[in-house]
Amino acid sequence: MFFLLSSLAACGRWAVLMAGSSDWYNYRHQADIATLYDLLINRSFPPEHIITVAYDDEPYLAENPYRGKLFHNTDHHNFYHGSSKIDYAGAKVTVDALYNIISGEHKEHGKVLESTEEDDVFIYYDNHGADGALGVPEGAPKFILFDDLGDSFKTMYNKKMYKRLLFMVEAYESGNLPKYLPIPNAVVITAAKHDENSWAAIPDAELDNMLSDEFTFAAIDLINKSDYTIDEFYQNLVKGTTHSTPQIGGGGYPALKDTHISAWFGEYTKKPEESVSKPRPKVAEAIPQREVLRHYLKKRTDLSAMKQLHELDANTQKTIKKFEDIAYLLNINNLQKVQNPTDDHYKCFFDSMRAFSKKYGTVHPDDMGLTRKLLDMCAVRPKEMVIKAIEAI
Structure with a gap:
């Protein structure tokens, strides 16, 4: 009975998880998304309501000594649920795919949001970025531009596709993005100001790579600790992200500041002291995202x-x-x-x-x-x- 009630409650939630990069030294982006997927599934989030976008190369690259696995921490717990759980992979990871997913259009090209005005929607983007733009896998024809992205969210609002929207962005110089989502009941949290780096974290000596990003690692850590309000969640994110300054805004902030994050992530079932303890990223162990590739090549x-x-x-x-x-x-x-x-x-x-x-x-x-x-x-x-x-x- 409890499982049935939990499943029914979760049916009012949708999620879009996107890792917008490819190649070995961007491992952390797909690892972040795999970990978020695992988090949602473990909170009885229906998999049919999760849309995943990832190039899906990292688990199978020759450089990966653990084929078919993705780690998010040095304990080497596998968070990867397999290629069958990736809805858009390889060449399908495009700007237009993201816009279609958000606006619920062109279903003939793949899975899109079919949420309603009664549903809470969580969207997470993880990749490189610049002031006014978000990145895509190398070789893709065009970038995600803030104005186009904002238009997709306006379509989402006009089609009454959400009750409350939380959009989180792990990317360089992403701090201006909230002003492009002035739509009601939408909260945007970014990893950095418009002129700041975002930082890779959790170095792994065996993989010779970074397993996560500082902002995302802090966010997942907080989600697993307590059912914070949005305002508490954001304030703790600022404390836990030591190299950049997370930004918050959107048309739903501060109106939704007292909304608990379980609205998007599902019900919190553990006491804080029962949450899995993970080593925090240390100051000396973080690298600006744009420098990760060169850092490891020089080594x-x-x-x-x-x-x-x-x-x-x-x-x-x-x-x-x-x-x-x-x-x-x-x-x-x-x-x-x-x-x-x-x-x-x-x-x-x-x-x-x-x-x-x-x-x-x-x-x-x-x-x-x-x-x-x-x-x-x-x-x-x-x-x-x-x-x-x-x-x-």
């Missing part, structure tokens, strides 16, 4: 690593050169970082990013910070000029 002495590092640096220089060429065509000799970008600057940036992606695709995830140069150009030149310069190089 290695094999020829393959040195070659990969050389190619990575060469690719970064090519990307820098593209932005320098755009600035040259705009007659900008000394591009300065704009201190307080306006809404118009961001509108120009979004359109410029679309033009850039249309011509060049996406940049390497570790180089996403370079896209900031387009925002700086938008602060000193009209949008039409910036786009023409992009199209001309």
Whole structure:
């Protein structure tokens, strides 16, 4: 009877879990999502109400000594439930897939949210990012832009697809995202300010890799400890995330600040002292997300690593050169970082990013910070000029 009641209660909840990266040294993103999936399942969350988006390469890469497993902590407990639990994998991990999932559209392409105005919806995104954009697997044709993402959530609101929405984002420079979700009853929590790094954490000597991200590890730790209110959850996240400053906002904050997190994660069944103790990420053990790949390649002495590092640096220089060429065509000799970008600057940036992606695709995830140069150009030149310069190089 208890199981039946728990299942019925959970039917009013939906979740979307997305790891937007691929390749070995982004292991932590898919490990984070696997751990969140496991957390929800263990709280009687119906699996048919969970939509998972992950490239799904990490468990099977040659570099992984534990084939078919994903760890989130150095105790090497496996949180991976298998490829059958991944709804969008490989080339299906795209911007459009995420937009379709959120807006409940194009069901012919895959599983989408079928939530109603009586359902609480939890969405978690975990990857690289930049001010105004979220990353996608390397080689994908375009980025997730904050304005487009906001439009998808507006569609979700207009279609009455949620009662209360919690959107959490683990990404670099994601702090401006909350203002793009002004819709009612929506709370957004990001890992960092708009000009801050987010940090990888939990190094594993055997895997020679990072198993999680500081913000996400702290969030999961808190969810497992107590049924906090949103405000308590956020305040503890700030305390537990020592390298960056989590941000909170959205059209549902502060109105939902006293809502307990079990509204999205399911009922809390353990006493705090019964929760599994995990070693906290230490200050010296965290690495800025964009530096993880180079950090581990520099530690290695094999020829393959040195070659990969050389190619990575060469690719970064090519990307820098593209932005320098755009600035040259705009007659900008000394591009300065704009201190307080306006809404118009961001509108120009979004359109410029679309033009850039249309011509060049996406940049390497570790180089996403370079896209900031387009925002700086938008602060000193009209949008039409910036786009023409992009199209001309």
